[in-house]
Amino acid sequence: MKPTDIKNPEYFHQVVDCQYACPAHTPVPEYIRLIAQQRYTDAYMINWESNVFPGVLGRTCDRPCEPACRRGRVEEEPVAICRLKRVAADFKDDITSRLPDIPKEKNGRKIALVGAGPASLTVARDLAPLGYELDVYDEQPIAGGFMRSQIPSFRLPATVLDEEVGYILDMGLTTHFNHYVDSLKGLLDQDYDAIFVGSGAPRGRDLPDLPGRQEGDASIHIGIDWLSNVAFEHIEKIGKRVIVLGGGNTAMDCCRTARRVGGNDVKVIVRSPFDSMKASTWEKEDAVHEGIPIVDNHVPLEFVVEDGKLVGMRFEKVSAVFDEKGKRSLIPTGEEPVLFPCDEVLVAIGQENSFPWIEKDIGIEFDNWGMPVLNAKTFQSSCAKVFFGGDSAFGPENIITAVAHGHQAAVSIDLFCDGKQVNQRLPPGTNLLSTKMGIHEWSYDNDVTTDVRKIVPLVELTSALQNRTMEVELGFDVQTAFDEAERCLNCDVQTVFTDDKCIECDACVDICPMDCINFIENNDEPELRQSLRVKAVNADQDLYVSGNLETGRVMVKDEDVCLHCGLCAERCPTAAWDMQQFFYQVTKAAPLCIK
Amino acid sequence: MTYHLPEFRHPDLPTNELGYTKKQYEGAISTLCAGCGHDSISAGIIQACFELSIEPHKVAKISGIGCSSKTPTYFLGNSHGFNSVHGRMPSVATGANLANRELTYIGVSGDGDSASIGMGQFAHVVRRNLNMLYLVENNGCYGLTKGQDSATADVGSMSKKGAANPFQPVDLCTLAIDLGATFVARSFSGDKDQLVPLIKAAISHSGFAFIDVISPCVTFNNTAASTKSYEFVREHIEATGKTDFIPVRQEITADYDPGFTQEVTLHDGSVIHLYKNDEDLDVRNRLSALQAIHKYKDKGEILTGLLYLDPDCEDLHEIIGSVEKPLRDLDEKALCPGNQALGAINDSLR
Numbered sequence A: 001m002k003p004t005d006i007k008n009p010e011y012f013h014q015v016v017d018c019q020y021a022c023p024a025h026t027p028v029p030e031y032i033r034l035i036a037q038q039r040y041t042d043a044y045m046i047n048w049e050s051n052v053f054p055g056v057l058g059r060t061c062d063r064p065c066e067p068a069c070r071r072g073r074v075e076e077e078p079v080a081i082c083r084l085k086r087v088a089a090d091f092k093d094d095i096t097s098r099l100p101d102i103p104k105e106k107n108g109r110k111i112a113l114v115g116a117g118p119a120s121l122t123v124a125r126d127l128a129p130l131g132y133e134l135d136v137y138d139e140q141p142i143a144g145g146f147m148r149s150q151i152p153s154f155r156l157p158a159t160v161l162d163e164e165v166g167y168i169l170d171m172g173l174t175t176h177f178n179h180y181v182d183s184l185k186g187l188l189d190q191d192y193d194a195i196f197v198g199s200g201a202p203r204g205r206d207l208p209d210l211p212g213r214q215e216g217d218a219s220i221h222i223g224i225d226w227l228s229n230v231a232f233e234h235i236e237k238i239g240k241r242v243i244v245l246g247g248g249n250t251a252m253d254c255c256r257t258a259r260r261v262g263g264n265d266v267k268v269i270v271r272s273p274f275d276s277m278k279a280s281t282w283e284k285e286d287a288v289h290e291g292i293p294i295v296d297n298h299v300p301l302e303f304v305v306e307d308g309k310l311v312g313m314r315f316e317k318v319s320a321v322f323d324e325k326g327k328r329s330l331i332p333t334g335e336e337p338v339l340f341p342c343d344e345v346l347v348a349i350g351q352e353n354s355f356p357w358i359e360k361d362i363g364i365e366f367d368n369w370g371m372p373v374l375n376a377k378t379f380q381s382s383c384a385k386v387f388f389g390g391d392s393a394f395g396p397e398n399i400i401t402a403v404a405h406g407h408q409a410a411v412s413i414d415l416f417c418d419g420k421q422v423n424q425r426l427p428p429g430t431n432l433l434s435t436k437m438g439i440h441e442w443s444y445d446n447d448v449t450t451d452v453r454k455i456v457p458l459v460e461l462t463s464a465l466q467n468r469t470m471e472v473e474l475g476f477d478v479q480t481a482f483d484e485a486e487r488c489l490n491c492d493v494q495t496v497f498t499d500d501k502c503i504e505c506d507a508c509v510d511i512c513p514m515d516c517i518n519f520i521e522n523n524d525e526p527e528l529r530q531s532l533r534v535k536a537v538n539a540d541q542d543l544y545v546s547g548n549l550e551t552g553r554v555m556v557k558d559e560d561v562c563l564h565c566g567l568c569a570e571r572c573p574t575a576a577w578d579m580q581q582f583f584y585q586v587t588k589a590a591p592l593c594i595k
Numbered sequence B: 001m002t003y004h005l006p007e008f009r010h011p012d013l014p015t016n017e018l019g020y021t022k023k024q025y026e027g028a029i030s031t032l033c034a035g036c037g038h039d040s041i042s043a044g045i046i047q048a049c050f051e052l053s054i055e056p057h058k059v060a061k062i063s064g065i066g067c068s069s070k071t072p073t074y075f076l077g078n079s080h081g082f083n084s085v086h087g088r089m090p091s092v093a094t095g096a097n098l099a100n101r102e103l104t105y106i107g108v109s110g111d112g113d114s115a116s117i118g119m120g121q122f123a124h125v126v127r128r129n130l131n132m133l134y135l136v137e138n139n140g141c142y143g144l145t146k147g148q149d150s151a152t153a154d155v156g157s158m159s160k161k162g163a164a165n166p167f168q169p170v171d172l173c174t175l176a177i178d179l180g181a182t183f184v185a186r187s188f189s190g191d192k193d194q195l196v197p198l199i200k201a202a203i204s205h206s207g208f209a210f211i212d213v214i215s216p217c218v219t220f221n222n223t224a225a226s227t228k229s230y231e232f233v234r235e236h237i238e239a240t241g242k243t244d245f246i247p248v249r250q251e252i253t254a255d256y257d258p259g260f261t262q263e264v265t266l267h268d269g270s271v272i273h274l275y276k277n278d279e280d281l282d283v284r285n286r287l288s289a290l291q292a293i294h295k296y297k298d299k300g301e302i303l304t305g306l307l308y309l310d311p312d313c314e315d316l317h318e319i320i321g322s323v324e325k326p327l328r329d330l331d332e333k334a335l336c337p338g339n340q341a342l343g344a345i346n347d348s349l350r
Ligand SMILES: Cc1cc2nc3c(=O)[nH]c(=O)nc-3n(C[C@H](O)[C@H](O)[C@H](O)COP(=O)(O)OP(=O)(O)OC[C@H]3O[C@@H](n4cnc5c(N)ncnc54)[C@H](O)[C@@H]3O)c2cc1C
Pocket: A060, A061, A062, A114, A115, A116, A117, A118, A119, A120, A137, A138, A139, A140, A144, A145, A146, A147, A150, A151, A179, A180, A181, A182, A198, A199, A200, A201, A202, A224, A227, A249, A250, A253, A357, A389, A390, A391, A392, A396, A397, A398, A399, A400, A402
């Protein structure tokens, strides 16, 4: 193999598993260390800079970082990265003094933002400090998008959302609420320098052709519409017996909300097997914990309506069968269809994009699936002035993806307004700094605890079910937060190897608790992976390869389960190994928002 | 700030016949200087004992005084240990072995510990063919007392202090061969591929097995003008060949070129395979071994690998006909046979 190019920031970036997996590339280990030091405000600001909604995300994020977390490969469970983010938000001081200054004098550029969800708000947050004039349009009476209308208050209290949305609205945006944009052409005709479309994926899928759908209509609701009606208090009650159709997170929010507004016999009924449901494991656990059965392998056959009133639903039982290619099909078991009696049904089987307000003849190209044709890096559409982001760009995702899109769209808009090439973007900001302070002394806590993952305490179940707006999770207290933070392995503190200092004494090989380090004859990657002290079977994780050493061998380190304990550097007599803290920051429109 | 060995180990670590991973053979974290060759030897011992599936509680580690003699703390933390007096490891090992021949004895010593203050003890334990592994971690200096030249320092070799050593060196391998050692090898801490099979073979040998391991002292004797530095040893090392240790029950699968291989079956049925670099060497022949060592020394090179082996020897217990059971397993009657038995012995001497 060729020697690893550690000058390429993407190499060490990939070693920081959580940060790499995070769509916004939040510097996770950095904020976790700050939490351990009880510097909650600093931990919050690192997050705020990167993901804009730390308090919201610390409760609701889809957390792609956690399945990626190295700790999960070293022991059972990843670090509770998401709930530590909430700790930073819960225990921070007033941060208003640390927010960026907004220039009184504007830069003369005016941007329209369609939708006031996380994508648009991120674009606004990134551009306001540069002096942009920003007009935000939303058909809802208040900002937040789906964070407001879909995510129930028992998961995300309105106060938390208000606070973080407020930091952005207070940057001097002009808001047009209760304003549905019914024509993009209309916006294009105005004097905007660029337009950002952050309109989300607002249409819930239905089962229009299922027998009984029309007749039972009064008692059948589209999940996301129903949730938003509950959120905006247009609906306060539901019948006692409720069936929720679907296996995603929307279904979980529907059933748990129904449980709090009058449903005392609420069931989730889903086509697929329990294990392959779309909902996150923890969302399923929460629903089950609230006494909601999840009935899997049932395909809806009809809505049963008697005397004009919905009385139940009939399902066919299926089982999942996989062909040689691993493709799944649901095959009927041949058993009698089953009837589940109910009073109301919530259909939560997915969402679609819909752009009825975008004219087809204004130069915005759409693909066969009705999605805008975009450059995946710049988010620019086929109309140079118009940028998309969030759920409206590539279909329904999640908040952190909307934020990540927002940052990139803001960079593009800023370049575009400057008359520059939108695809010529600045590289990410990086830094690599030795953590050595003295003998056995590093500027990070390199001790590796054996603590298992801490569990977030919940409010008592009966009171939780009586109040739709009572937050279920209590969050970590200071001590538990510290203990959990200590589980982080500091993957951003990199093992940096300098070939020409190495005397091949084997000290690092001998001390390394994880057998990561090898001195062997060089070879091609597949052969090298097989010939290490412990075979490097996780192909997602890189091998770090040095140049040729004195003996003609090379150093090969398997990054997979390195604990970043620093013992290799500790035992190296020539400092050929050093533990260096790597900082990686995604390029943004404004270089540094936080003070 | 911490200097603890984490609890975690690689989740895919292999296990041995006892179901143990290497972790069960580790000791406390080393307090030696970073980069000390001795630590690599500890790792080699851990690896060898793991691969041999030795039960850790059936090993006794014995040492004298020195950085080298401290190392038993850093391996086999679940085994018995005795850190004795400077140069006195052999007598403690002899006593322990005579009391209980069922344990595996690993003696660790230094060049100071063995070639200076302990020279007398060393000579006699060799002569007696005590069944043990006697491993000298040879750095050409007294590391623990700040690097004075030891008796194995070569003429002209210069440690950090900067004065050339004027005295002739003791070669512990030739000495051991002369004194009747039944397994003699030399190795280098920086070459575990060679060291680990040698340790395994030495532990499996029933009789006195001596390994002189050149082990650079990074702090006091790793200078450009030292003949015990990493660099010098790497440049001047030659091997008698590649040693393969094939445990009992395992089939030999590789094809060997007969002119250059020598196969020796040990007492317990395991086999040592030597792929020789030098056709002239016969590791079953003392004279051939001594000649080879001198031949390379004259060329300014260090000959490493298996040098001499007599697998059919009698160890101390067999020579003196001592009781087979460990003393702790004998009952009072056997241990104190009474006046009559004493009388009979006395009569036999009259
Ligand atoms: C039930 C449910 C629960 C969810 N839970 C989570 C969760 O826990 N964690 C998570 O990360 N994600 C969750 N999501 C997904 C997440 O809410 C979205 O991915 C995210 O909000 C998308 O952000 P966005 O800015 O692209 O659009 P949105 O948040 O959808 O915002 C779009 C806004 O645009 C407005 N709008 C649309 N068209 C127009 C128009 N023509 N004129 C004016 N205004 C318009 C809408 O009113 C809306 O306010 C959930 C989604 C649902 C449905």
